[in-house]
Amino acid sequence: MVQPTPQMSDALHRRGLMFILSSPSGAGKTTISRMLLDGDPALRLSVSATTRPMRPGEVDGKDYHFVTQEQFDRMVEAEQFLEWAHVFSHSYGTPKAQVKAGLREGQDFLFDIDWQGTQQLYQKLETDVVRVFLLPPSIDELRRRLTGRGTDSAEVIAARMERARAEISHWDGYDYVVVNDDIDECFAKVCEILHAERMKRARQTGLIGFVRELMRP
Numbered sequence: 345m346v347q348p349t350p351q352m353s354d355a356l357h358r359r360g361l362m363f364i365l366s367s368p369s370g371a372g373k374t375t376i377s378r379m380l381l382d383g384d385p386a387l388r389l390s391v392s393a394t395t396r397p398m399r400p401g402e403v404d405g406k407d408y409h410f411v412t413q414e415q416f417d418r419m420v421e422a423e424q425f426l427e428w429a430h431v432f433s434h435s436y437g438t439p440k441a442q443v444k445a446g447l448r449e450g451q452d453f454l455f456d457i458d459w460q461g462t463q464q465l466y467q468k469l470e471t472d473v474v475r476v477f478l479l480p481p482s483i484d485e486l487r488r489r490l491t492g493r494g495t496d497s498a499e500v501i502a503a504r505m506e507r508a509r510a511e512i513s514h515w516d517g518y519d520y521v522v523v524n525d526d527i528d529e530c531f532a533k534v535c536e537i538l539h540a541e542r543m544k545r546a547r548q549t550g551l552i553g554f555v556r557e558l559m560r561p
């Protein structure tokens with residue numbers, strides 16, 4: 345295999361991208377996110393702040409920054425979020441600091457956020473954003489997954505099911521829609537999207553100089 349020379353890879357340096365995964369609750373975005381992060385050290389999770397209680401197995405600072413409503417409101421006032429929204433009667437927001445600096449340095453970020461956050465990020469940073477929406481194979485399977493996960497009460501599951509149809513109605517605000525039936529197949533498709541998006545001409549900031557060099561008489 346031909347390895348790029350250091351000069352070539354310098355010239356082909358690119359800006360980072362914002363890879364957004366959304367879905368109705370229970371369709372599998374946390375599972376796919378973890379698989380992506382485990383398999384791809386170049387991808388970093390944008391860790392959101394939330395006021396919702398921590399679930400068993402979640403780690404503060406890794407899955408979310410768990411904050412009080414007062415702390416969250418102070419962050420909103422100080423304009424520390426790139427976007428924020430109310431979801432299931434809790435507040436969720438994407439902290440600004442790490443993402444903006446990282447993108448400039450070519451860092452790719454993964455966002456597990458809802459359609460409201462996706463719209464806000466797209467309005468602000470359209471060219472950096474890649475929007476992927478996951479669908480469950482059926483509504484019955486979605487209910488089975490939410491119940492099987494065992495992290496939410498029957499009441500919370502009912503509220504999430506209630507909201508699922510409204511969330512699904514935002515499917516057309518995304519660049520890619522993938523049905524998460526078989527987990528490995530879904531993961532493979534999401535990986536293909538990420539890999540292809542990384543190669544897009546518009547992201548290769550050094551490409552013009554590199555091509556000029558190739559074309560020099």
Ligand SMILES: Nc1nc2c(ncn2[C@@H]2O[C@H](COP(=O)(O)OP(=O)(O)O)[C@@H](O)[C@H]2O)c(=O)[nH]1
Pocket residue numbers: 366367368369370374392393396427428429431432436437438456457458459460461462
């Ligand atoms: N807008 C926005 N939505 C978020 C953020 N973080 C998480 N969410 C969304 O909030 C919803 C609830 O997330 P969570 O409580 O972890 O439950 P989940 O549905 O099992 O992922 C999901 O749709 C997440 O994608 C954020 O920073 N901003």
Ligand SMILES: Nc1ncnc2c1ncn2[C@@H]1O[C@H](COP(=O)(O)OP(=O)(O)O)[C@@H](O)[C@H]1O
Pocket residue numbers: 367368369370371372373374375376489490492493524525526527528530
């Ligand atoms: N393709 C799949 N087939 C079967 N179960 C799945 C699949 N994808 C995810 N799950 C399971 O469904 C439940 C909900 O998935 P999760 O990733 O937590 O969803 P979300 O983050 O979208 O709420 C979890 O128990 C997960 O293990």
